[in-house]
Amino acid sequence: MNLLTPSFLWAFLALIPLGAVYFMKTKPRKRVTNALFLWQKILEEKSSHFAFKKMRNLWSLLLMLLVFALAAFSLTNPQWGEKQQTHDLLIIIDTSVSMRATQDGQSRFDIARDKVADWLKSVEGGSRVAIASIDKDLKYHCNLSSNTHELQAALKQLEPSQFPLSPQSLSELSMLEKSSDGTRGCRIILLSDLANPTDQMPDQIELVSIGEPTSDNIGITSVDMAPLPGQRAKLFFTLYSNAEEETELELELIEKSSGRIAKLITVNIPAKETLSEVIEIDDAQAGLWVLELRHDDSFTEDNRVVLGLSQPKAIGVSIAAANQYFYSRCINAFSAADNLLEILPEGKAEVHITESTALEKQGATLIFAPQEASPYWISATDEIEHVVVEKVVKNHPLTQHLKIDNLTFSGARNLTAPEGAIVILQDISGSPLLYEISDAGQKVVVANFQPSRDNFYLSPWFPIMVHNAARYLAGREADLPSVVRNGSTVRVPSQTADVIQHFHATDPENNIEVELPTMHSLQSIGGYSYDTPSQSWFTGAAVLSEAESGAQAGTTKHLTHGQPSSGWPIAWWVLLAAAAIALTEEALYHRRKVG
Missing domain, CATH: 2.60.40.10 (Immunoglobulins)
Structure with a gap:
């Protein structure tokens, strides 16, 4: 046994004045009496019980000394086993969805919470404990504290979530490991069902496996x-x-x-x-x-x-170019394959394709071969003799599936993009080759080259570029996925800031109006519906x-400092014994008084 606070051994000095009080004798006082024989008879009766009374008082003294000794001993905070260095303790409970799995009528999460509640009963003197949870991210519910009631209250508020355990949250554990090397030291214990392989856990994170291995899921x-x-x-x-x-x-x-x-x-x-x-x-x-x-x-x-x-629905595209035949072939090819694009008149189309310049107020537009004066470029002058392409914006939807090195950009001119333009590709001289600008909430894409040069119309890259631009300008560069992992963020396809209605499938009355385009985070397992003026979109979270699904408990990873103590502390039991002895002595004292 070790004493965590041995300085309180000085409290045993309180036994000295207690014993001294017992051995103190009072000086008898003399009184005048006219009937001495009566007092002699009383004194003779008392003297016959003197030895027993003296022994009884001594026994009472020993009991009170024992009470004081036990109280002083409890102040030293005794513990069993080898003496350990005092650590702050961070307890992290896995609240991911797999912790909802049940065993013997109890969920894994409940098993973990009960284990932590048992640990908190015996928080060591001088130590502090923090409570956190982990699923798609790491959340703190109680900072370092030695207040057991505060820690228990934070623990009771925890519930298992519907989110999987994410790699990002595990990387946060690695950061905790690096920050736990202070002078005081912080011990980190994770209680989990091993939903992720243990080799992803940092070495300094002590892992306690929850539940029993299962083979039925x-x-x-x-x-x-x-x-x-x-x-x-x-x-x-x-x-x-x-x-x-x-x-x-x-x-x-x-x-x-x-x-x-x-x-x-x-x-x-x-x-x-x-x-x-x-x-x-x-x-x-x-x-x-x-x-x-x-x-x-x-x-x-x-x-x-x-x-x-x-x-x-198919994206309507209008064409206002000299070589409409080649553009029409591109549109019709995608229309026959998956009904993605269709040719419509200018007044009904969502996207417009033109050459040289753009018509006034026609909306989302793809402009090839800029030449004449336009608000979408400044000073288009002579052609660039030898184009050397540089990619300014990587992984842009307009360049998806394009091999930039195979594009010659013949007929590109020296020009300057207007202020606020996003340049995606440019020549080594700095002239933009592919860029986008925003015009009254609508996107305009400028492709600075002549598609009629070098038979670009006949290359496989021409329909890909038209396809990418049409989807991007219509806000449909990525369709809404059929289902995503819960906690993921989706973007509802939309060309403009339409107003939609979103509701959760399990709660159809919960209609929330939001503006698009928007990135919407799905926080509950179930189905979602989005209604826009153009069409409805559907997705789910699971x-x-x-x-x-394959999470199953295994063996407990080696705990560097051993299992945290559980149950009520030894000091509490010592105080309980002292109180019981004091009550016993009190009962005996009153019995003696009664007679």
């Missing part, structure tokens, strides 16, 4: 639903099995609005393996759909996925994590 880890021509769709999904043997199971694809079962799928998934399937669905209407796995296991959150099927 099968979950959906990936899914997508894409529209096909003729009101059809293609469904892709991946399952992960943690079972010890091959399992046959069924999946249902349900149209959420009507409850109609569109497809019943039977699969056989090997033990400890993944299984992927691609299935075509007939009569697939745009809206929210549910893919549900018929399988009872300890982790149910990965058995059901709400996903969206959107039917994007677990979609093999690490979460």
Whole structure:
């Protein structure tokens, strides 16, 4: 046994005055009496019990000395085992979705919280404890404190989330490891079900595994639903099995609005393996759909996925150029493939393609071969003899799938982009070759070269450039995904700042008006719908994590400083014993008084 605060041993000196009081004798006082024989009889009776009374008083003294000794001993904060260096303690509880898995009627999260609550009962003297949680990010709920009530209150507020454990949050743990090398030292303990491999954990993070190994979970880890021509769709999904043997199971694809079962799928998934399937669905209407796995296991959150099927409308494109034939071929090619682009008159089109200059107030425009005076460029002069392309903005949607080194940019002119323009490609001389500007809320893209030169019309890069520009100008550079991992951010496609209505599938009354384009973070598992003046978009949020579906507890990682003590501290039990002895002595004292 070790004493964490041995300086309180000086409290034992209080036993000296207590013992001194017992041995103090009072000087008898003389009184005059006229009946001495009566007092003699009383004194004789008392003298016969003197030895017993003296022994009883001595026993009372010993009990009180023991009470004081126990109280003084409790102040030294005794502990069992080897003496350890005093550390601040940061306790991090994994609140990711896999901690909702149940074992023996109790979730893994509840097991972790109960373990921490037991630790907090015996916070060592001189130590401070902080409480944090981790899922898609690291959150602190109580800063370093030695107040047990404050720590317990913060612990009770924790609940398991619907978010997977993200690599970004694990990187935050690495930062904690680097910052825990102070003079006082900070011990960091993570309680988790090992949803991520232990080799991702920093060395100084002590890991306590929660729950028992399981072998019954099968979950959906990936899914997508894409529209096909003729009101059809293609469904892709991946399952992960943690079972010890091959399992046959069924999946249902349900149209959420009507409850109609569109497809019943039977699969056989090997033990400890993944299984992927691609299935075509007939009569697939745009809206929210549910893919549900018929399988009872300890982790149910990965058995059901709400996903969206959107039917994007074709982007209307008008052409005002000398060589309309080549532009029309590009548009018609994409129209026949996936109905993405279509040629419309200028007044009905969303995107306009022109050469030389732009017509007034025609909206989102792609301009090739700038020549005449225009508010979209300054001083277009002579042609550049030898163009050397430099990429200014990397990974821009306008240059997606383009091999810049294969583009000659013949006919490019020396010009200056207007103030506020975003230059994407430029010549080594500084003349912009591809840039965008904003005009009254509408985007305008300028391609500074002659597409008729060097048979660029016939190259494969011409339709790709037109395709990229049309989607970008229409706000459709990326369609809304069918489903994403919960906690992800999506961008609802929109050309202008339209007003939409967003509602969560499980709470249709919760309508929130927002302005687009917007980046919307999905914070709950379920389905989402976005209505714009042009069309409706649908998506869903789900677990979609093999690490979460395959999470199973293992053995506890080696704890550098041993298991934190649990239960009530020794000092509390010592004080309880002292109180019990004091109450016993009090009861005996009153009994003696009564007689």
